[in-house]
Amino acid sequence: MLASLRSVFSLMLSTLLMMVGFGLASYVLPVRSVIEGWSTLTISLIATGYTLGFTLSCIITPKFVARVGHVRVFAALITLLSIAILMCGLVIDWRAWIVFRAISGFAIAGSYLVIESWLNERVTNENRGMLFSCYLITTMVGTIGGQYLVPLGDPTNSSLFILCGVLFSLALLPTALSSSAMPAPPVQASFDVPGLFRRSPVAVVGAFLAGAMSGAWLNLGGVFTQKIGLSTAEGATLLAALLAGSAISQIPIGRASDKMDRRIVMVGCGIAGVVSCLAMVAFSGSSPLVLYVIAAFVGSVLFPIYALNVAHANDLARPNEYVEISSGMMITYGIGTISGPLMVGPVMDRFGPASLFMVIAVYFALYAAYAAWRIAQRGHTDGLVSKSDFQANTVPTPGTEAVNAMNQAVRPSERVEDDTAPPQSS
Structure with missing residues (x-):
């Protein structure tokens, strides 16, 4: 060691x-x-x-x-x-x-x-x-x-x-x-986002929404702390609490997704995100300690969900497609991070700083709803695919998860699957 x-x-x-x-x-x-x-x-x-x-x-x-x-x-x-x-x-x-x-x-x-x-x-x-x-x-x-x-x-x-x-x-x-x-x-890989969407719609939509949420928070979270009257030290603690929540939750979420249909875990994370974001809106005027606790719960699902989408996309891949799929997810996530601040900024100007979490709650709701809809359309995938290992991310930045996905793309020699099996759509 x-x-x-x-x-x-x-x-x-x-x-x-x-x-x-x-x-x-x-x-x-x-x-x-x-x-x-x-x-x-x-x-x-x-x-x-x-x-x-x-x-x-x-x-x-x-x-x-x-x-x-x-x-x-x-x-x-x-x-x-x-x-x-x-x-x-x-x-x-x-x-x-x-x-x-x-x-x-x-x-x-x-x-x-x-x-x-x-x-x-x-x-x-x-x-x-x-x-x-x-x-x-x-x-x-x-x-x-x-x-x-x-x-x-x-x-x-x-x-x-x-x-x-x-x-x-x-x-x-x-x-x-x-x-x-x-x-x-x-490795240089081609990007085929439309093909990836046909393969796994829930992974692509989830990656976009995950990018929009993290891009909005990571770029406007500091604005939120200032607008609600926190000192710079209190604001730093709130940002730290959210990151700490993310670090703590990645392993439990990953293990859960390895044992069941990952889309069910996506639905659960989306619901948890909606509840925690609405709590942040409701208690935005409360003491800093209350905000720290709620921020940790928001972070526990805000950042790990991208890794869920990457793992789900790789579940449906042949061994020679892992890098191409991760690259497509990278682009999708990046577009999401670009759109997030642009969508949230005008809303915060109009409705105040707490509306940051209202918009993120809407994104979480869309994330959960789409995963649930795909389950209803295609049914459970347990037993139909050979699952890849869930890869925990580093502390996220706008797009870091995407870089991790490209760099940590599993090499074909590290996974043994049936290369001739037709991919499943989910």
Whole structure:
């Protein structure tokens, strides 16, 4: 175990530093936006720039990696991350921030791709669970730690932006100086979302809705905390509580979905999401402690549902189709993350900050209803397919789950199924 951890120590350290910077940036930017008096719609447009850049990077960055290698690409992307956040502190204009955030989204998606591709080269069937659990913990600790840096500084000046740029730059050093062998270039796969929809409609629709929900929360959650009057420390704790709920629930949800029709678990998660979001609306004026507890319940289903959809799509795949399916899910999820802030921003401007959770509750209801409708249309799939293993995600960011799906696509040699069996539609 210790030998396995030593082999990926530089990757984990780079990840930790990058996620501290990410956590800081993802909280200080909406806080500063509110201070500047920008509307929620304007902040949504800035968020859309980030998610658009992130999604494009998932398609484009592998081409650069194949051409010049992981370390050079990682160095270039980290440099872009530092430049983008420093420019946000230098130029306080929402139109410029859309561009800077698009650059940030592109850069951090590519950085995930490099780190996670490298990590996948180091894992085996024997240490996969342990190493990815360590990776999960590292990303969560880094993100939460970065968010808690905001109360220690002053969002009204450039100090936190400079600190964030320093953290991103430091994240380059462990990986750049590592003596480990470089990983193989990532697999290039074609995208066939219409074909994927014909294969598994519930997986595609669920991935889109999961992207819309997480994109809305991750980009506007900081706005919500400011608008309801929480201090920056209280807001950081609420964001942390939601992430902690996600980390705790992934294994139970995964085990449940491995033992029954995954669509039943989707219905249950959707119902739980509706109830918890409505509770957040009802108690949005309550004490911070109450909000922390409710946020943990929201997070327990908000982020794990994407992994449910990926697992369900892979249940219906032949061994040579896993990467193509994961890539299609990546694109679908990315489109969802782009649409989420655009849909929610105007609603928050019109009906107030708590309406963020009203919209997410509607998305959860659609998620549950569509899965239930597909069960009614096709019946249960238990016994009809050979299930893939549920893969827990890292701490989610807009599109991170999609990158994970591409990087963690199960290799054909790791699963034994009947390659001639016709796929089932669900």
